[in-house]
Amino acid sequence: MSFLSPNKEKAEQAPAEQRPAMHKPELNTPIDALMPQKPQVSPQPQMQAAPQAHQGQNIIPNAPQTAQAAHQGQMQPQRPQMPPQGAQPQRLMPAGMPRMPYPPQGQMRPMPGQIQMPRPRAMTKEEHLAKINAELAEAEKTPDLIPCEHLGLINDVDFSDIYVTPNKKCYTWAGKSDAGLKVVTFEDYPEFLQQLEATYDGKNRSYLLTYHGRHFRVERTISGDGPNYCARKMPIKVPQLKKLGLPQGLYNYLLSLSGRSGLILLAGPTGSGKSTTISALLQEYLSQKGGYCFTVEDPIELPLDGVYLTPSGELGLCKQTTPPDGIWQEGIKSALRSKPRYIYLGEIRDPQVASEALRAATSGHLVLSTIHANNVSDSINSLVKYAASSGISEEMAFELVANGFLGCLHQILSGAPKRISVTYVFANPDLSAGCQVRSMFRNGKLNLSTVMEQQKIKLDKGMPLF
Numbered sequence: 001m002s003f004l005s006p007n008k009e010k011a012e013q014a015p016a017e018q019r020p021a022m023h024k025p026e027l028n029t030p031i032d033a034l035m036p037q038k039p040q041v042s043p044q045p046q047m048q049a050a051p052q053a054h055q056g057q058n059i060i061p062n063a064p065q066t067a068q069a070a071h072q073g074q075m076q077p078q079r080p081q082m083p084p085q086g087a088q089p090q091r092l093m094p095a096g097m098p099r100m101p102y103p104p105q106g107q108m109r110p111m112p113g114q115i116q117m118p119r120p121r122a123m124t125k126e127e128h129l130a131k132i133n134a135e136l137a138e139a140e141k142t143p144d145l146i147p148c149e150h151l152g153l154i155n156d157v158d159f160s161d162i163y164v165t166p167n168k169k170c171y172t173w174a175g176k177s178d179a180g181l182k183v184v185t186f187e188d189y190p191e192f193l194q195q196l197e198a199t200y201d202g203k204n205r206s207y208l209l210t211y212h213g214r215h216f217r218v219e220r221t222i223s224g225d226g227p228n229y230c231a232r233k234m235p236i237k238v239p240q241l242k243k244l245g246l247p248q249g250l251y252n253y254l255l256s257l258s259g260r261s262g263l264i265l266l267a268g269p270t271g272s273g274k275s276t277t278i279s280a281l282l283q284e285y286l287s288q289k290g291g292y293c294f295t296v297e298d299p300i301e302l303p304l305d306g307v308y309l310t311p312s313g314e315l316g317l318c319k320q321t322t323p324p325d326g327i328w329q330e331g332i333k334s335a336l337r338s339k340p341r342y343i344y345l346g347e348i349r350d351p352q353v354a355s356e357a358l359r360a361a362t363s364g365h366l367v368l369s370t371i372h373a374n375n376v377s378d379s380i381n382s383l384v385k386y387a388a389s390s391g392i393s394e395e396m397a398f399e400l401v402a403n404g405f406l407g408c409l410h411q412i413l414s415g416a417p418k419r420i421s422v423t424y425v426f427a428n429p430d431l432s433a434g435c436q437v438r439s440m441f442r443n444g445k446l447n448l449s450t451v452m453e454q455q456k457i458k459l460d461k462g463m464p465l466f
Contacts, residue, residue: 129194136168136190146183154186155214159233161271166226168193175416196229204326208299217301232271238302241280244273245420249459253426258285260429262406263361264368265348267379272412273420274370275301275346282344282368283308286316291341293318296331298346332356336363345369354386361404376410376425377446395444402441403431425452428466435466 123131151157163171163181170189174182186192192211199209200220209216215234220227242251257264264281266274279302286293286308293316295304300320308316319338323331328345329352335343348354348371361367373379380401387397407426414421425448428435437451458465 125194125198128198129190132168132190132194132197148183148185151184151186153188154192155212157186161230161232164193164196164229164231166223166228177416178414178418196231197227206299208301215301215303217299234301235276236303238279238283238304239276241277241284244277244280246277246422247460249462250422250424253459253465254281255284255288257366257406257429258289260406261361261364261366262427262429263357263404264366264406265379265383265408266368266370267373267376267408267410268370268412269372269374274411277409277411277420278344278368278370279304282318282342285342285366286318290314290316292316292339293342293344294335294338294340295320295344296323296328296335296346297344298322298326298328301346304344328353329356332360336360336365341366343367347371348383348386351386351389354383355390355392355400358383358387358400358404361406362400366406367404373410376408376423376452377448379408379410380405380441380448381446398441398444402427402438405438405441423452424455426455426465430466433466 159172161172162184165171170184170186171181172184174180195211196209196216196218199207199218201207205220207218207220209218209231214236216231217234218232219230221230222228241254246254264278266278268274282293282295282304285291286304288310290308290310290312293304295318297320300322304318305320306318308318310316321331321334324334328350332343332345332353333356343360343365345353345357345367346369348357348369357367357369371379371382373382384394384397384401387400388394392400405427406429407424409422409424411420411422413419425437427437437448440446440448440451455465
């Protein structure tokens with residue numbers, strides 16, 4: 001007795017040759033090509049009346065006749081046609097979605113609904129200059145009670161610093177007092193302003209601008225109204241040390257230190273001419289004694305790079321560098337590996353630079369650098385604090401400064417016209433001899449006023465200090 005239905009029994013009893021043959025797809029045939037396609041149903045031109053429903057039957061009105069015929073076995077589904085070789089396979093797309101073309105080779109096809117934003121185009125030099133001219137013209141329409149002085153070409157006018165505010169106004173020293181300013185403009189001010197903004201790389205606030213062969217050291221800051229610029233015009237060449245107004249006794253003693261080792265520190269407020277004085281001193285060393293000088297500056301200010309001929313026929317060589325990737329410690333390490341006679345560090349601004357400068361000063365090099373301070377005692381105290389912040393105790397910092405210290409000068413510019421005023425203190429270059437200044441450093445005392453007065457009297461009279 002079989003529990004199968006009569007139809008299934010008949011199908012099992014049928015011989016194998018009467019069974020429908022199965023279609024075996026070829027290898028590498030796309031799966032989309034093997035899927036049966038939906039039969040196309042032609043629309044009915046005229047709606048027929050729905051037949052009456054017999055008892056016990058559910059008849060759907062307006063049902064397509066093709067579906068009923070297919071159910072009765074009168075309509076067989078067509079087998080899918082194989083796509084030609086090399087053709088793109090047909091993909092099933094949702095209804096209503098347009099087919100997107102294939103992009104060129106190497107490009108990605110955007111996703112449906114993705115918005116492609118055009119990249120902003122950088123302004124050309126001419127467009128940037130036209131924008132600045134339009135802004136300046138708009139600023140002139142605004143009534144201003146402050147008079148503006150019109151000057152010549154910016155490289156021909158004698159000034160030290162100019163200040164550019166977010167409203168494109170330019171200020172410089174008025175020359176009547178120590179700090180008073182005035183509003184000025186120049187014949188080529190729009191071109192200068194365009195290069196001032198274009199030279200900024202978006203990362204370094206301090207950078208060097210070369211405008212028609214003249215160097216400007218630029219400092220860029222951000223205020224509530226926008227960017228501010230301070231541009232300092234650097235000298236075309238380094239001035240001679242004897243023409244800076246230093247006392248003759250101090251000038252002679254500084255020259256005598258060219259063969260010594262240690263740290264010479266030049267301190268003062270911003271804009272007091274520290275870099276100019278120390279560059280002039282280095283130029284004097286290279287011109288009189290020769291040797292190799294390695295500088296680390298950010299940015300490079302005065303032109304020291306080149307070859308110098310001494311009176312004896314020997315040569316001096318200077319190479320000016322910037323800190324690699326803004327890391328001063330790496331620049332100082334490169335300087336020590338180059339075996340220079342002189343090392344110039346643009347500024348001691350953090351504990352790492354201070355410790356590296358003192359390490360170089362105690363290893364047989366003559367190191368020159370600048371620092372911001374109000375007087376000589378504050379300069380040395382700042383150096384000690386920087387050294388102590390590098391991981392050593394304050395006692396060890398005083399000992400390190402005592403061993404590496406050679407001299408400290410503090411200078412200011414005052415009056416109209418401005419004149420230089422210098423105070424200083426020096427330690428005995430001979431480490432084996434006794435030195436009152438080094439002893440005070442080791443004891444942690446910075447009461448240097450009496451020693452400074454004594455040294456000033458000796459230099460003014462032409463007497464030796466030690």
